[in-house]
Amino acid sequence: MFPQHQQPSKSSVPPISPNSGQAQGRAVDKGLTKQSIISKAIHVGGSTLISRIFGTVREALMSRYLGASGLSDAFFLAFKIPNSARKMFAEGAVSAAFVPVYLQVSRTHGQKHADSLMSLSFIAFESMVVVFCGLVMWYAPSVVATLAPGFDAVQLAQAVPYVRIMMPFIFFISTSALFAGALQSVNHFLIPALAPIILNVAMISALIFSLLFKLSVSTVCWAVVAGGALQCIAHAITYARYSLSFGSINAQTVHYFGSMLVRFLLCLISVSTAEINDIIDAQFASRLPAGSLSLLYYAGRYVAIPLGVFAIAFSTILLPHFSRVVVHARARMGFYILESVKLITWVIVPVAILLAALGHKLFITIAVSDKFTLVHAYKAQQILCAAVPGLLFLSLNKIFLNTYYALGNTWIPGITTTCAVIFNIVCNYLLVEKFQAVGLAIATTISASVQTILLIVLLQTYFGVRIYxxxxxxxxxxxxxxxxxxxxxxxxxxxxxxxxxxxxxxxxxxxxxxxxxxxxxxxxxxxxxxxxxxxxxxxxxxxxxxxx
Structure with a gap:
């Protein structure tokens, strides 16, 4: 079905052992050794863990402030629009497309050319973001009605102003993503990992004041925008401290950007699986009893903790490393993929088991309040148990997607993403009537597993990467x-x-x-x-x- 690249012979593939990997990968690890990879992953993961702890406090306050009701569904739907766009566009496609090209230009042509690429990327991407934000804000009623067809008139009236307030959040976060991509090229990951804490602190502050003084939900919406602006400032300061800047744009810069733009458009589909599935789930959940969308959100936040703390942190560190592997020791890709998958599996599986076993205690001890009852906690725990098996597949997908990006291929991830989304839609239709919100979580797990299988099979078939x-x-x-x-x-x-x-x-x-x-x-x-x-x-x- 797919044209095959020439596969390396078995004799050309080095034996799998840590020592041989270290010796033959010496050129590869010129930028990052295996010790520095795991060290930086721990730093980034630790920073992300701090952010997730703040996030847990935020969700605890959110459950006390909004509970699980029609109003909370309206807010979470409105918050999902800029937040999903952030993950798909800013932190997803921009990062996946920008980092390999920026790194290549910086290494082969010097920092001056990389600065020029940053200038053109900033102008082009931020122009797209401004247009996108303007369109969503102008057509907010239609956007909300499309994403939540089950909302009644009251929920629609509540969600529309929330969307309009929070949309500028994407501009600040997309700018931060460009700065973060450049910082990755100099092996700086700390500020991008710590930056989400700023958003959480802003939202926590707004929630505390809203609870104490009974302020409107709009207060929390404005806090989201303020948190995004502060994140952008933190990235800009760090960018300047590393002597990174903007350069003049020339014909060569346009050539680099053209290559990156093609990657971006293809990555936009492939990195968006989870977010597209979340949006589809929200459409189905809007037709379920009030509060269902909120319960999906609360359960999803706990799944996101290990996913962000380790899987995303580790894969973020590996992207520039894999890019070097492709250039210096392509035959070693199979070894590094095997070891990455082993580490992800060894860490994620016990965490998933603990989440499933102690999930009910998470909601009872953290979320239960006057507006979030024990019944809500029980339903959220069921959703969490259904979503937990997908945690391993979502984590592995982060590794495999970055492998494709390092290999310079973005259309295969796009195809696998499309297949995963189709499976999610079909499974939603089959499961939602009987299992309600739990069925939506099961469908997401199935979708993630399908994408994992496709990514593995095509990696071996199309690129000849040996899978052990x-x-x-x-x-x-x-x-x-x-x-x-x-x-x-x-x-x-x-x-x-x-x-x-x-x-x-x-x-x-x-x-x-x-x-x-x-x-x-x-x-x-x-x-x-x-x-x-x-x-x-x-x-x-x-x-x-x-x-x-």
């Missing part, structure tokens, strides 16, 4: 044994703690099981499990190139 299935399945058997021992011990300790708590007076049981105090003992148990998994790798023969 046998070695990966051996690795899976080893980690399953490690998980079995670890989670058995975790279950025994957890059950023992619950038994001891049952001996306490009823008020203490409530305090330590149904409030934030629950995490004072459950949190250390989770940390103990993580420590065991890290320390016991060698016992089970688990080898991870990036952290060994």
């Amino acid at each position: 299935f046998g070695r990966f399945f051996q690795f899976v058997l080893r980690i399953c044994l490690q998980y079995a021992v670890g989670f058995t011990g975790f279950s025994v300790l957890y059950t023992g703690c619950v038994f001891l708590l049952s001996c306490l007076p009823e008020w203490y049981i409530w305090l330590l099981e149904d409030t934030l105090c629950y995490w004072l003992w459950a949190g250390p148990l989770c940390a103990l499990l993580a420590l065991y998994l890290f320390a016991s790798r060698t016992w089970f023969g688990i080898k991870l190139h990036f952290i060994d």
Whole structure:
């Protein structure tokens, strides 16, 4: 079906071992060694974790302020429009298309040409963003009615002004994305990872004041715009501190930008799978009972925590690294893909299990309030359990998509994205009537798994990249044994703690099981499990190139 590139012979593929990888990848790792890759991933992931903690506080306040109702559905739909555009356009397609080209120009032609490319990119992309924002703001009633056909007249009237207030948020974030892409070329990832904290702090402040003084939802909308503006300022200052600037535009710059623009248009489809599926889910959820869209949002935020803290952070660091691999040691791509997938799997699977097992406690201890009842918590937990299996596939997709971008191919990711979206729509139709919002989460999981399979098959078929299935399945058997021992011990300790708590007076049981105090003992148990998994790798023969 697809024309095949010449595949490397087996003899040309180096043996899979950390030592051989380090030796043959020396030219590749000139920019980033494996130690610096994982170090920067930890820094970025740690920064993202701080942001997610602030985000959890934000969602806790949001559930107390809005709950799960028609009003909350209207706000989250309005917030989804600029937020999804941010992920698709600014942090998705722009980053995926801009970073490889900017890095190549900077390395081969010098920083002066890279500065010129930044100038043209800024003018072109921000012009597109301004036009897009203007159109959405002008046609906001039609946009909302299209994205949420199940909204009644009251919800439509509520959502439209919220959309118009928050749309400028995209301009600031898209500018930040360009600065962040340039900063990646000099291996600076900290500020882009910390910047979302600014948005969370702005929204938290607005929510606290809104709760205390009973302010309108518009206050939170304005806080979103303010947070985006502050993020942009932080990126601009960092950009200047690294002596990066803007340069004059010439014919060569236009040539570079033309190459990047083609990547951008194709990446716009391929990086948007999750957001397109979210928008489709919102259309279906708008026809469900009031609050369903909000419950999907709350559950999705907890799935996004490990996805952002590790998978996205790790894949962000790997993009410039993979770009160097393609140039200096293309035969090593199979090795680096294998090791990346192994690390992602080893980290994400236990996190997903814990999310599914303790999900009900997340909503009971953090979200339950007068406007977010135990019934809402139970429904949100069901949605979370349905979405958690898709976490691994969403994480792997980040790695595989960046592999294609590093190889200079964007149309295959576009095709796989289209297939995934079609599967999501079909599954939504089949599952939503019986399972309601839970069915939408199941459909998203199926969609993500379909895209993962397609990306793997086409990577091997079209590019001849060797996929080490046998070695990966051996690795899976080893980690399953490690998980079995670890989670058995975790279950025994957890059950023992619950038994001891049952001996306490009823008020203490409530305090330590149904409030934030629950995490004072459950949190250390989770940390103990993580420590065991890290320390016991060698016992089970688990080898991870990036952290060994």
